[in-house]
Amino acid sequence: MSARRCGVVGATGAVGRELLRILEARDFPVASLRLFASADSVGVRLPFRGQHLAVSAIAPGSLEGLDLAFFCAGANVARVHAPAAARHGCVVIDNSSAFRGDHDVPLVVPEVNGDAIASHRGLLANPNCAATLLATALHPLRAVAGIRSLIVATYQAASGAGRAAMDELLRDTRRRLDGQDPGPPAALPATLGFNVFPHVGALQPGGPSSEESKIRAELRRILAQPDLPIDATCVRVPVLRCHSAAVTVGLDRAVDPAAARALFAGAAGVTMDDGPDGAGYPTPAEYSGADGCGVGRIRASSVLNPGLTFWTCGDQLRKGAALNAVQIAEAL
């Protein structure tokens, strides 16, 4: 792969910073690197290959002359700047939700539907973090047994709501430890310190949250099963990074737990963390900073028959976001 002139938009956020670390650690062929963020981050310098690169404000035309841009900002920034960059010949890998529902834009987890990358027209979408981790874990079962239905309850870290939410969790936890009122939440919809709440993204009255809708819509696209029945309950937990999920999956053909362990053990992107004695399981504390999506606690389902129940855990900022984006770029 020839070296690329690269840009990172939203470089100062939690995903942007992780992306810089991953580009460096994986020795991605970067010919040049330009960093962008909102105006209030101008002047910030971020480390990359021994240098400290200054962050510029994103503006019309900022991305001209680049071969490849990673967007790690919100959907509004992506809608304004990504299509223009693509028109100028820059390939954009966008981490926001802006283009995930656009059927002209491949929505890609390389281990699962990497063949979709070739069809891009300048824009590619990185899926929602929870959808990426679930797709990675489900793919080995899909390939052998077919997926018929899915019930998932998530345990999502503060990192999914960005750096401000992580800072708010730390601050509120300390206040509660010190016997103080944590005060009203700002980055999150409720106080997260020593608490959990089933409210990730926007809550739609009487229906799924926006996160639950994303998981359903994006998993259906990534797995190429547009009618797959999915029940998701997305819950924020007081963890800094790494999303977890309790998954029950209905299959077309029976796979017993021992066979499932063998499938997971051989699957790209998956770390089997449920030894022959079943005593292991992945946790956020162990998987923070790890690349793999851990799978453990694999059991036969009593309700979805044939089916399996398992536990999965992966770093939201890595496989759930920045790593997946870099993997797409490597596959281009």
Add this chain to the structure above:
Amino acid sequence: MSARRCGVVGATGAVGRELLRILEARDFPVASLRLFASADSVGVRLPFRGQHLAVSAIAPGSLEGLDLAFFCAGANVARVHAPAAARHGCVVIDNSSAFRGDHDVPLVVPEVNGDAIASHRGLLANPNCAATLLATALHPLRAVAGIRSLIVATYQAASGAGRAAMDELLRDTRRRLDGQDPGPPAALPATLGFNVFPHVGALQPGGPSSEESKIRAELRRILAQPDLPIDATCVRVPVLRCHSAAVTVGLDRAVDPAAARALFAGAAGVTMDDGPDGAGYPTPAEYSGADGCGVGRIRASSVLNPGLTFWTCGDQLRKGAALNAVQIAEAL
């Protein structure tokens, strides 16, 4: 109800202390009250109705002369002392798992199967805390629509593992905030501060945890459905008290979310916390110290059809343990 000569075994633990508060707050007819614990708690004094009562060591014969004993200790203590007390005419309400599988011992959630109380022979069992909360939430649906299957993922507080686990969570959280290594866990199987893990009770290799087995076995008994298919994944979360759960329930007859809201709103022991706009939901922060089992985020299930998905939350130490025990005593 005539006043009873009462005893509390395990009075210094988290459930025991909560039970004293509930006996006082509900003005339970206590003629006299004796407190027992293990030998290392002797000399502790606990408040009750303006006095400070001394704790004695539990020993053979300790409970003679009592009418009613609440056991808030472990299963081993219950196996040694509860049957002897019952033989001497003392009615025992045991909060441990010792007798929950014994079909001569009623396993009771008063709102759900209170009619089982009358059949007792001196011993009654208080169910596992998560099973109690789930039974309370499921009962209104069962009465109208019949329950066909159940998939549940829990978010269980440290309180379920006792006071030592709550103290360990506080200690480890502070150490992690201060950048220190939390050190090896003692009361819990892994560090809980800023972490979650699917390991509640003992982990059975390749199978359910003991907590998951209890939920299945006890819900089947309480709901009088010995073959009900249940998949449970029990997860410890860094919350001090209050268990939560994401529930998907298959029904015999369809109940739409609006009808389910009306059923929950009228059900004993349940607090409907999902207003007509669906924007509400119960959280541990709000339900700590509350008596009701909160239900919210009620949606139709796409997978179990007909079926519903909802979120529930209740104080493990109150409805999940001490309150339920006192309610059984009130119904005797």
